[in-house]
Each structure stands twice: as C-alpha cells, then as structure tokens.
C-alpha cells in the first residue's frame with residue numbers, strides 16, 4: 001500500500017510540474033526574442049514548442065499508463081502477499097493456497113459487517129478451512145471454472161471468540177448497521193431464526209460463506225448480498241426473480257455435488273457434510 005501511494009503520488013507531482021515548465025518556457029522565449037523575430041521565426045518557434053508539448057503530453061500519457069500498471073501490479077502483489085503465519089493446527093489450510101483463483105473479501109476482518117467493527121480473532125484477511133473442506137471446495141471451484149466462473153469467499157473458519165463477539169453485539173442497543181444488514185429484523189430474532197449461531201459450524205472449520213464471480217469479477221446476481229439477514233436471503237423467498245432463484249440453485253447444486261449442505265436461511269452458506277471435526281469449536285486466530 002505504502003509503495004503504491006508513493007509511486008502514484010510521486011509520478012503525479014513530477015508530471016504536473018513538467019507540464020507547467022513547458023508552457024512558461026513558450027512565453028519567456030517569445031518575450032525575450034520579440035524584437036529580432038520575423039513571422040517565420042515565430043511560426044517555427046511555435047511549431048517547435050507545439051512538438052515539444054506534444055512529446056510531453058505523450059510522455060505524460062505513457063507515464064499515466066505506467067502508473068496505472070504499477071498500481072494494478074501492486075494491488076495484485078498485495079493480494080498475493082497478505083502475510084500468512086503458517087501456524088495452523090494440523091489438518092487446516094489456507095484456502096487460497098489450495099484454490100489460487102479464489103477471491104477473498106473477508107468481511108469480519110473489516111468494519112463492513114453487521115457488527116460495524118472488525119471482529120475478534122480476524123488478524124488477517126484470510127480464509128482457512130480443514131483440508132477436507134478445502135479440497136471439496138476445490139472440486140466445486142473446478143466445476144464453476146468450466147462455466148467461466150470463480151468463487152469469492154466472505155468467510156470460512158470462524159474462531160469461537162468471533163462468535164462470542166456477535167453474541168455480545170446482540171446484547172447491546174447499537175443499531176448502526178440495521179438498515180444495511182437486518183432491516184426488517186430485531187437483533188434477538190437473528191439468533192432465534194437461524195441467521196447467526198451462538199455455536200457456529202464455521203468454528204468447526206468446514207463451513208464457508210461465498211458467492212460466484214464471472215470472468216470480469218462481477219458478482220452473479222443472487223437477489224441479495226452476503227449477510228443481508230432477512231427473509232429475502234432464504235431459498236424459498238418469493239421476493240426475488242426467477243433468474244435470481246436459478247443462480248442460487250446453480251451454486252447450491254454445484255456445492256451439493258462437491259459435498260456441501262446448504263441452510264434454508266442463507267444462500268451464501270455451505271457446510272461440509274462429512275466434516276472432520278463435528279464436535280470441536282476451534283478458537284485459534286486467523287493470521
């Protein structure tokens with residue numbers, strides 16, 4: 001990030017100075033030679049200056065292209081280089097090590113989630129799963145790739161301390177995220193109706209929240225977004241179009257074939273049927 005800012009910032013400052021110097025040179029040169037110049041001289045001088053300016057503009061355009069390329073490369077290398085501690089319990093893996101095409105948008109690492117704050121235990125924006133779940137997910141990702149799609153992961157293994165954080169949040173009066181994430185529900189109902197669990201399958205390491213992206217990284221239209229805790233996110237809702245229903249069903253079928261069950265309430269949530277740790281709620285940090 002720091003690298004991108006420096007490069008972009010330095011490039012822009014240098015370039016605008018260069019352009020200003022060129023324009024002021026035209027005025028000074030013309031002014032200082034005024035008495036001796038013929039019309040031809042002036043025409044030639046203006047023409048040369050115009051060429052210089054054209055060259056500078058071209059150089060600016062090239063530089064701008066270089067800048068955006070550097071920015072893009074920096075973003076890509078940032079994506080690849082989120083530092084991983086590789087201190088996972090045996091049997092756990094980083095999902096992007098198994099599925100390099102997977103995009104990660106780990107919402108509980110950010111404050112863009114229903115709590116409105118970064119959640120306990122999310123030290124890095126990474127997705128961790130048991131190797132069984134990651135391998136099953138890889139099969140699903142391979143199947144999606146046949147149709148030109150790849151996956152975007154919002155959450156995977158979730159430490160118990162993160163779930164405890166959700167529970168504490170539900171006991172407060174804070175409603176700052178209500179409009180976005182649970183517009184039609186009271187907090188207490190979210191647990192009662194199965195939208196959030198006090199003991200989550202995510203903490204057992206074989207459950208994932210995800211959606212599908214096309215080749216341009218656009219999300220497939222599922223008729224609602226991740227963690228919209230509302231009946232519209234239920235499979236049996238009548239508040240979405242047929243095509244949105246079909247998209248949810250398409251993802252569900254592929255995940256089902258790969259060994260994952262879905263839940264009625266949330267189209268983005270999938271849990272491995274034969275999970276290796278059905279009775280263990282892990283609490284190690286995501287880092």
Ligand SMILES: C[C@@H](N)C(=O)N[C@H](C)C(=O)O
Pocket residue numbers: 194195196197198199200201202209227266269
């Ligand atoms: C909160 C939501 N993303 C989720 O994962 N809900 C399920 C039911 C859970 O808490 O396990």
Ligand SMILES: [Zn+2]
Pocket residue numbers: 202207208209268269270
């Ligand atoms: Zn989930």
